[in-house]
Amino acid sequence: MYTRDPAFWRAGAIASTLFMSAVLLILTVNSLDAITPGGSHVPLYDVINHQISYAYDSARGEYVPKIGGRELLFNHQYSEAEAKALIAKGKMVIQSRACMDCHTFFGNGAYYAPDLTRAWIDPVWDEYPGTKRGDAMAAFLMHPFRLGYHEMPNLHLNRAEADAAVAYLKWMSAVDTNGFPNGFGVAQAK
Amino acid sequence: MTANAMIETALLLGAFVLLAGMYGLFYTLAMLYRGPYLKPASLACYAAHFGVMIVIVSATPLGPWWKALIVASCLAYFAVPPVTWRYLVRLHREEGMAHGRKRVKHIARTVAGIRGGS
């Protein structure tokens, strides 16, 4: 019986690996399209000029980000190129300070500090309406204060770095993450 | 899914796989040692695993395709221990028959190779 022959299983190993890898490559090409800024799930960087909210979409059956009207960040209308440069700097801040080793982004990272996916629209900033929020968050990043149990360290961000990190958070909050985190800011039934 | 249902479903899913593992463990021990309680223990574990599958299908808010996957997995888990056992026994038996003394020599050579050298 052919299943007794190791060569059968060797062929099976090769075939299954090649087939699954091919499917992965096809899906990767498709996904890269969706996750490029401007794609179906990831907004262009100039979304930071707009109001961002997060609400339940009954057609999709999950929470989705909603991009609203004009709501400037740091009182500046950013072009796509300017926004991209600012947000690229923000990513450098996040990497150089290893934010991901305390916080999570889209739930990935460390679990010591809160998830930052929708930090831009967290209720803790409700007292700062849209146009003032950027300054408030940048001020916090430059001089963190205790917001409860944990205390965030001072990572010596200068104003430019703090602004860039805030811009990053605003852009990130507009990414469609298939409903994660569910019910952000809304208490759920037990 | 409500918060309660989420925790309950997760625990049921964990129990589902754990009981499949226990069924496999007792099945293999029963084949090796033929103790009087081993075979009944393996069947009891599979029965529990099957029961957990029923609860998952009837009482959790998972969608129909996911429930179908659980049912199919349940059947697959039933087959894994006996199929693996038969495969291993056949493999070792053929090895013993085909190679006999050659196998002992080969092992000695491998071990010597590890201990030999400079």
Place this chain on the structure above:
Amino acid sequence: MYRSQRLALKYLAAAMVLFGLMVVFGILASIYYVHPTFLLNTFNFNTAKILHINTLIIWHLMGFFGAVYWFLPGETGREVEGIALAEIMFWIFCAAVAIVAAVFILVQYGASDEFSLWFINQGRKYVEAPRWAAIGILAVATVFGYNVVASAVKSTRRSGILMVLILDLVPLVVLYLDAFPAMTDMSKDLFWWWWLVHLWVEATWEILIGCIMAWALMELLGTSRRVVESWLYVEVALVLGTGILGLGHHYFWIGTPGYWLGIGGFFSALEPLPLLGMVIHAIYDSGTRHLRAGNRPALYWTLAEAFGNFIGAGVWGFMMTLPQINLYSHGTQWTASHGHFAFWGAYSCGVIAVLYLAVGGSRERKALDGRAWKWSFAMLNLGMLGMVGGLLVAGMDQAFFERALGGSTWGAFIALQHRPWYVEGVWTRMGFGVLFAAGYAMLMYDLLTIGKRRRGEAEEPLKEAAA
């Protein structure tokens, strides 16, 4: 002993030192959870965590290299090709690790510029090491690959195990290229990052440990090559058959299209099936020999590998892999529970088994036994169970209250930190971490002394199992 085996012992020793550092930084990291302003602005949590997870990865890589260098000469029947270069690379590897660790500890972070990424901290999880060191690791891995391939080419014996290993090394090394880029788009960054992390720990590393365990079984139990090779092919087929698209279970929430929920959930739900097969195999192999193997600690650690892999990766993983659950469990202490248990079961136990085989071989003892190994086995495994259990309770509390009920806000996160089960969970994790550390100390003592303790002792003959 071949030079390659002497190098193997160096790699395994270095791996054990880093294992110890991992434990130290792990306990340190656990203190912040119960004392949140601990060392604030002096040595922050993220620095401790970076050291904990980087030593994790490096000790395992060094363990794998050590294992391959140990078995390769016996497999090819000759000294490893390019061994002199490999010996140099070992010291370069150690020096690089030491420098990177020193910079993490003393400098910690830099400005938001390329200099920081090249020389201080890249800030991407598991691959925080600066780019210069990533180049170093790539160089070490390339020389390692060259050693394996060139030895196979020069040898007249090219086994199936060796061919699987060689084919596996290609993606393993290529995937590490993701340790370099700094992409602005977080979705893209994480998309490719998961190719590295998942296709390492749930694909290429599984094949690598499979090859190592195949060699280990041949030495430990005298299992025939044909049997271990056939089994290895079955394993590769099933593990890669489920694991390659199982990558999709990391693509639920990072901004990728919704079809990943179905694909990732489906394939990762199948991942425990081959792991059950491995458990059956492990029981069969040890049972048919009535648990008699000369090297008893190696046997027990091999069994721990099969069971730990099934429970830590299989059971714990299955609890949280379906997207309906994962929506709430994602990025919580539940994830940490699974991560610790899966790494321990799938890889750490296997490396420790090889350590005992190498120690036995180097002291020319086919039989190893004693009391110390049993104590360390118990303490390490109980310590791990306790840590994982504590994290599971804390994680489920988190998924329930912070995520499902609280809506994942900062307020919900902060409220969680005071919840009794969460607090008990993180204290439990710390306590059992201390037990784990004690187990590690006992393991080190045993590895340094087993087989050396009593001179002139009659050696227990290695019993061949009846066919």
